[in-house]
Amino acid sequence: MRQKDETKAQHILRATLDEVQVVGLAGLSIEAVARRAGVATGTIYTYFRNKDALLDALYLHTKQKFAAFVFSDEGLPLRAAFTQMAKAYVSYMIENKDEMVFMTQMANSPYVTDETRATVALGVRPATALLERGKAEQLLKPLDTAWMLAFLSGAMGALAPLAAGLPADQQAEFQDAAALLCWDALKA
Amino acid sequence: MRQKDETKAQHILRATLDEVQVVGLAGLSIEAVARRAGVATGTIYTYFRNKDALLDALYLHTKQKFAAFVFSDEGLPLRAAFTQMAKAYVSYMIENKDEMVFMTQMANSPYVTDETRATVALGVRPATALLERGKAEQLLKPLDTAWMLAFLSGAMGALAPLAAGLPADQQAEFQDAAALLCWDALKA
Amino acid sequence: MRQKDETKAQHILRATLDEVQVVGLAGLSIEAVARRAGVATGTIYTYFRNKDALLDALYLHTKQKFAAFVFSDEGLPLRAAFTQMAKAYVSYMIENKDEMVFMTQMANSPYVTDETRATVALGVRPATALLERGKAEQLLKPLDTAWMLAFLSGAMGALAPLAAGLPADQQAEFQDAAALLCWDALKA
Amino acid sequence: MRQKDETKAQHILRATLDEVQVVGLAGLSIEAVARRAGVATGTIYTYFRNKDALLDALYLHTKQKFAAFVFSDEGLPLRAAFTQMAKAYVSYMIENKDEMVFMTQMANSPYVTDETRATVALGVRPATALLERGKAEQLLKPLDTAWMLAFLSGAMGALAPLAAGLPADQQAEFQDAAALLCWDALKA
DNA sequence: GATGAATGAGAGTTCATTCAT
DNA sequence: CATGAATGAACTCTCATTCAT
Numbered sequence: 001m002r003q004k005d006e007t008k009a010q011h012i013l014r015a016t017l018d019e020v021q022v023v024g025l026a027g028l029s030i031e032a033v034a035r036r037a038g039v040a041t042g043t044i045y046t047y048f049r050n051k052d053a054l055l056d057a058l059y060l061h062t063k064q065k066f067a068a069f070v071f072s073d074e075g076l077p078l079r080a081a082f083t084q085m086a087k088a089y090v091s092y093m094i095e096n097k098d099e100m101v102f103m104t105q106m107a108n109s110p111y112v113t114d115e116t117r118a119t120v121a122l123g124v125r126p127a128t129a130l131l132e133r134g135k136a137e138q139l140l141k142p143l144d145t146a147w148m149l150a151f152l153s154g155a156m157g158a159l160a161p162l163a164a165g166l167p168a169d170q171q172a173e174f175q176d177a178a179a180l181l182c183w184d185a186l187k188a
Numbered sequence: 189m190r191q192k193d194e195t196k197a198q199h200i201l202r203a204t205l206d207e208v209q210v211v212g213l214a215g216l217s218i219e220a221v222a223r224r225a226g227v228a229t230g231t232i233y234t235y236f237r238n239k240d241a242l243l244d245a246l247y248l249h250t251k252q253k254f255a256a257f258v259f260s261d262e263g264l265p266l267r268a269a270f271t272q273m274a275k276a277y278v279s280y281m282i283e284n285k286d287e288m289v290f291m292t293q294m295a296n297s298p299y300v301t302d303e304t305r306a307t308v309a310l311g312v313r314p315a316t317a318l319l320e321r322g323k324a325e326q327l328l329k330p331l332d333t334a335w336m337l338a339f340l341s342g343a344m345g346a347l348a349p350l351a352a353g354l355p356a357d358q359q360a361e362f363q364d365a366a367a368l369l370c371w372d373a374l375k376a
Numbered sequence: 377m378r379q380k381d382e383t384k385a386q387h388i389l390r391a392t393l394d395e396v397q398v399v400g401l402a403g404l405s406i407e408a409v410a411r412r413a414g415v416a417t418g419t420i421y422t423y424f425r426n427k428d429a430l431l432d433a434l435y436l437h438t439k440q441k442f443a444a445f446v447f448s449d450e451g452l453p454l455r456a457a458f459t460q461m462a463k464a465y466v467s468y469m470i471e472n473k474d475e476m477v478f479m480t481q482m483a484n485s486p487y488v489t490d491e492t493r494a495t496v497a498l499g500v501r502p503a504t505a506l507l508e509r510g511k512a513e514q515l516l517k518p519l520d521t522a523w524m525l526a527f528l529s530g531a532m533g534a535l536a537p538l539a540a541g542l543p544a545d546q547q548a549e550f551q552d553a554a555a556l557l558c559w560d561a562l563k564a
Numbered sequence: 565m566r567q568k569d570e571t572k573a574q575h576i577l578r579a580t581l582d583e584v585q586v587v588g589l590a591g592l593s594i595e596a597v598a599r600r601a602g603v604a605t606g607t608i609y610t611y612f613r614n615k616d617a618l619l620d621a622l623y624l625h626t627k628q629k630f631a632a633f634v635f636s637d638e639g640l641p642l643r644a645a646f647t648q649m650a651k652a653y654v655s656y657m658i659e660n661k662d663e664m665v666f667m668t669q670m671a672n673s674p675y676v677t678d679e680t681r682a683t684v685a686l687g688v689r690p691a692t693a694l695l696e697r698g699k700a701e702q703l704l705k706p707l708d709t710a711w712m713l714a715f716l717s718g719a720m721g722a723l724a725p726l727a728a729g730l731p732a733d734q735q736a737e738f739q740d741a742a743a744l745l746c747w748d749a750l751k752a
Numbered sequence: 753g754a755t756g757a758a759t760g761a762g763a764g765t766t767c768a769t770t771c772a773t
Numbered sequence: 774c775a776t777g778a779a780t781g782a783a784c785t786c787t788c789a790t791t792c793a794t
Contacts, residue, residue, distance in 0.1 A: 002772055002778045024298045026214060030764060040780045042766080051764065105296050110212050143365055150346040151369060158342020162335055177331055181339060185373035193753090218789060219756095228755040230791080239789065381774090400674050402590060406768060407777095416776040418770080427768065484669050486588045519741055526722040527745060534718020538711055553707055557715060561749035566757045566793055594785060604759045606787080615785065759791075770780075 009047045012037045013058050021098050025055075025105040055111040060119060062099050066092060067123030078134050079183070085127065086156070086179035093160045094171060100160045124149065131186075140186045152182055197235045199225045201246050209286050213243075213293040243299040248307060250287045254280060255311030266322050267371070273315065274344070274367035281348045282359060288348045312337060319374075328374045340370055385423045387413045389434050397474050401431075401481040431487040436495060438475050442468060443499030454510050455559070461503060462532070462555035469536045470547060476536045500525060507562075516562045528558055573611045576601045577622050585662050589619075589669040619675040624683060626663045630656060631687030642698050643747065649691065650720070650743035657724045658735060664724045688713065695750075704750050716746055 015037035020028055030051055034041045048054035070088045073081065093100050106112055131148050134140035140148075159178060166174060203225035208216055218239055222229040236242035258276045261269065281288050294300055319336050322328035328336075347366060354362060391413035396404055406427055410417040424430035446464045449457065469476050482488055507524050510516035516524075535554060542550060579601035584592055594615055598605045612618035634652045637645065657664050670676055695712050698704035704712075723742060730738060 004778065026298060042781065043779055046778060108293050110214060147350060150350055151343045154346020155339045155343035158338040162338055181373045185369045230756065231754055234753065402674060418777065419775055422774065481672050486590060523726055526726055527719045530722020531715045531719035534714040538714055557749045561745045568757065606760065607758055610757060
C-alpha cells in the first residue's frame with residue numbers, strides 16, 4: 001500500500017496557499033486546491049478533516065514559520081535586537097508575499113480556531129520579552145505591552161503591500177526606514 | 189407609482205453592517221440582510237445591482253463617513269493638526285466599532301472595486317497634504333507619503349480592537365498615547 | 377503464500393452483523409466493518425466481491441442458521457410439531473436479537489439477490505410440508521400454503537421486538553402464547 | 565410573487581412515494597425526487613427542511629391516511645367491528661400497494677422521528693380500544709394489547725405483497741380469509 | 753415598487769472500490 | 774494475501790439571483 005506521505009500534506013498546504021493568492025480566501029474551493037495539488041478531492045480529506053481544518057493548519061504553519069524567522073532573541077542589546085526584528089519582519093514580508101497575503105486574509109476569518117490563536121500568540125513571546133526589557137531599562141515608553149505589539153504589527157503589516165514589489169536596491173533602505181520609525185515611535 | 193425610497197436603501201446598508209458584526213463577512217447572506225432590514229430579498233436588488241455592489245456601496249459609504257470625521261484640515265499648526273487627526277481617529281474607532289470591524293473585514297476582500305478604492309483614496313487627501321506640509325517644513329522624516337500613510341493607518345487600525353471595550357476614563361489617555369506614538373514615529 | 381482464510385471471512389460477517397446493530401443498515405460503511413473486524417478495507421474485497429455481495433452472503437447465512445434451528449421436521453404429530461416450531465421461533469428470536477434485527481432490515485432492501493431469496497425459500501420447506509400435512513389431515517384451514525407462511529412469519533417477526541428485552545421468567549409464557557395464537561389462527 | 569403552494573408540497577410527497585417504488589428507500593436521491601416532481605432541487609427545501617424531514621412528513625402522512633381508513637370505530641358489535649377492520653386493512657393494502665411498500669421500508673429506518681412514531685401510535689387507538697373491549701367481554705384472549713397489535717399488524721403486513729397482484733375476483737375471498745385468521749387467533 | 757417562491761450552479765463531504773506497495 | 778491511501782462519482786444542501794404575482 002501507499003504510505004501516508006507527509007510530502008503530500010505539504011503539497012496540499014502549498015497548493016492552498018497558491019490558490020488563495022489567485023482567488024482569495026472567499027473564493028477558495030477544495031476542488032481547486034485538489035486540482036492544483038494534483039490529487040483527487042477525496043485525498044484532501046485523508047490529510048485534513050475538512051476545509052476549516054486545512055485552513056487552520058495552514059495558518060498555524062505559516063504563522064509559526066513567520067514567527068520563527070522574525071522573533072528570535074539572540075541576546076543583543078536592546079536597540080540592536082529591536083532593529084534586527086524590524087528588519088527581519090520587513091525582509092520576510094518582501095520574500096514571502098504570498099504568506100503575508102494569506103495571513104492577512106485569515107486574521108479576520110472564522111476559520112482560525114481559538115486553540116490556534118493561542119498557539120500563535122506564544123510565538124510572539126520573544127517580542128513581548130524584548131518590549132518589557134525595554135520598558136524596564138526605561139528605553140521605551142511605559143505603555144501596555146499588548147498595546148505596543150498591536151501598534152507595531154499593524155504598522156508593519158500595512159507596509160507589506162508596499163514592500164511587495166520593491167526593487168532589490170531599495171530594500172535595505174526600506175528596512176532601515178521601517179526599523180527607525182518603529183523605534184522612534186516606542187522609544188521613551 | 190412608488191419611488192425608490194432612499195430611506196429603504198439606508199435601512200439595507202445598516203442591516204448589512206449589523207449582520208456582518210454577527211456572522212462575519214464570510215457568513216453574510218442576502219436573505220439574512222433582508223430579514224434584518226425588514227424587506228423581501230428581491231427588494232435588495234432594486235437598490236443594489238447585486239451582493240458585491242451592496243458591499244461595495246457600504247464600504248464606500250463607511251469609509252467616506254470615517255474620512256469626513258477624521259481627515260479634516262482646519263488650518264491648525266502642523267503638530268496640532270497631526271494630534272487632532274490622531275485623536276479623532278481613536279475616538280471614531282471607539283464610538284463606531286461596528287464600522288471599524290466592517291472596514292477591516294472588507295479591506296482584503298474581493299468585493300471592493302478599484303473605482304471605490306480610488307474614491308476612498310481621495311478622502312485621505314487632507315492627511316496627505318498634512319504629511320507633505322510637514323516634510324516641507326522639515327518637521328517630519330523625508331519619506332514617501334504613501335508609505336507614511338500606510339504605516340499610520342496600519343498602526344491605528346490595529347489598535348481598534350483594543351480601543352473597543354475601553355472604559356470612558358481611559359479613553360483620553362489612549363488618545364494621547366496613540367497621537368504621541370504616531371508623532372514620534374514620523375517626526376524628523 | 378497465505379491462503380484465503382475462512383476464519384477471516386467469518387470475522388467480517390460477524391463484524392457486519394454487529395455494526396448493523398449500532399448504525400443500522402443505511403448507516404453501514406465498509407470502512408467501519410473493516411475496523412470492527414480488525415482488517416484493512418481492501419481485505420474485505422478479497423473475501424466478498426463488493427458490499428452487496430457481503431450483505432447478501434450474511435443474509436443467506438443468517439437465514440439458513442435461523443431456518444436450521446426453527447424448521448426441523450422431527451416426525452412429531454401435527455400439533456406437537458407445529459407448537460415446537462412456534463416455540464423454537466420465539467426462543468431463537470429472544471436469543472439472537474441481533475440476527476433478527478439484521479434480517480428485518482434486509483428483508484426489504486435491494487441488497488438481497490433473487491438467487492438468495494430462492495435459496496432461502498428452500499429452508500422453509502419443512503414448514504411448508506408441515507402445513508400441507510395439516511391441510512391434508514384437515515386439521516388446518518384449506519388455504520394457500522404460501523399465504524399461511526406469510527401470515528405466520530409476519531406475525532412472529534412482529535413479535536421479535538417485544539420478545540427482545542423479556543425477563544427470563546416470562547419467556548415460557550411468551551412462547552406458549554405465540555404458539556397458541558398461531559395454531560388457533562390456522563386450525564380448521 | 566408566487567404564493568407557497570400546498571399543492572406543490574403534495575406533488576413533492578407524491579413524487580417521493582413514486583420514486584421509492586422504483587429505486588427503493590436506500591437509492592432515493594433528492595435530485596431524482598425533484599426531477600419527478602417537476603421542480604428544481606432547491607424547491608424541495610422550501611417545503612421541507614431536509615431529506616429526513618421530507619421522508620418523515622411523508623411517513624406521517626401515509627400512516628395517518630392509512631389509519632383513518634382502517635381504524636375507525638363505528639360502534640359495531642365486537643366481531644363485526646373486528647372483521648370490518650381486517651377487511652379494510654386488506655382492501656387498503658390492495659389498493660395502495662405503493663404506500664404499503666413505503667411504510668414497510670420506512671418502519672425500520674432512521675428517518676422516522678420519535679415524535680412521528682408517537683403521533684402515528686395515536687392513530688391506532690381505535691384498534692387498541694376494540695381489543696380491550698374484546699378482552700373485557702371475554703371474547704378475546706387475555707393477552708397484552710400491544711402484543712396482540714404487533715401480532716395482527718405483522719401478520720397483515722406480511723400479506724401485503726401477496727395481496728398486491730391479486731385479481732379482482734379473489735379479493736373478497738382474501739379479505740374473508742384474513743379476517744377469519746385474525747379473529748381465530750385472538751378469540752378466547 | 754415589493755414580495756418571496758423558484759431556480760440551479762456549485763459547494764463541501766462521503767464512501768465503495770481500486771491498486772501500488 | 775494484506776494494507777490503507779487514493780480515487781472520483783454522487784450525494785445533500787446553500788444561496789445569489791430571477792421573476793410571476
